[in-house]
Amino acid sequence: MKTFQQTQLAFAQHMRAPHEYPAPAGIEDRRVGIYRELVYNNIESLIATVFPVLRSLLSDSHWHSMVQDFIQHHECKTPYFLEISEEFLHYLVQERGVREGDPPFLLELAHYEWIELALDVSEDSIPPAGDLPADLMAAKPRVSPLVAVLAYQYPVHKISPQYQPQLPEPAYLVVYRNRADKVCFMETNPLTQRLLSLLQSRSDTLADVVATIAKELGHQDNSDLAASALERITHLCNAGVISHFE
16 A cells, blocks of 8 residues: 555544544644544534434434444445435444434434435426326326335424423324425325325226225225225325326
């Protein structure tokens, strides 16, 4: 390894873990300190912006310890600064996990806050709406590509410094970007979750999807289920969750 490469490696190690690795010899600490602050502050600021609720729940020492551990130990797979928040989520879920002193909902809250950014910056677009079919049951509702159907053990959309549940309280949410490019969410229920999940994964008519759900639930008569599905599909279409019909 060349001397310049050795210096580069030593410099990078010092940037990631300044308390464990000394700066390369012969460089004034004041100069190195400028880079230390730039690297940490830029990354920390971006993460705090994407995860504002999580940041507000943790003490300064807890938060900065977590961010520093991320910088030191996580190997990012992307060179894009905007995608660091996703790397931070991967670090939390796949490497760090929930540790002593963390709120029990930490991972779910982080995922929920990241989803909002992911939908906001997505380059996908909602197809033109078109007219509402005369026979909705015979139509094929298509879910917008800017929709996330989510189920959490904790009500992450309600969490704040004033409300931090310690026991599970299941929450079913749909997070979506509407036609005005605004990221929104709505509370749903397991039935709506299943309806949207089937519509996302299959190209079936609404009648076929209702029949599948009725069979899963053991219903012989699916008329009530069909009526509920029609009402829900109309609402989801108006919100932009259902983008169009085939």
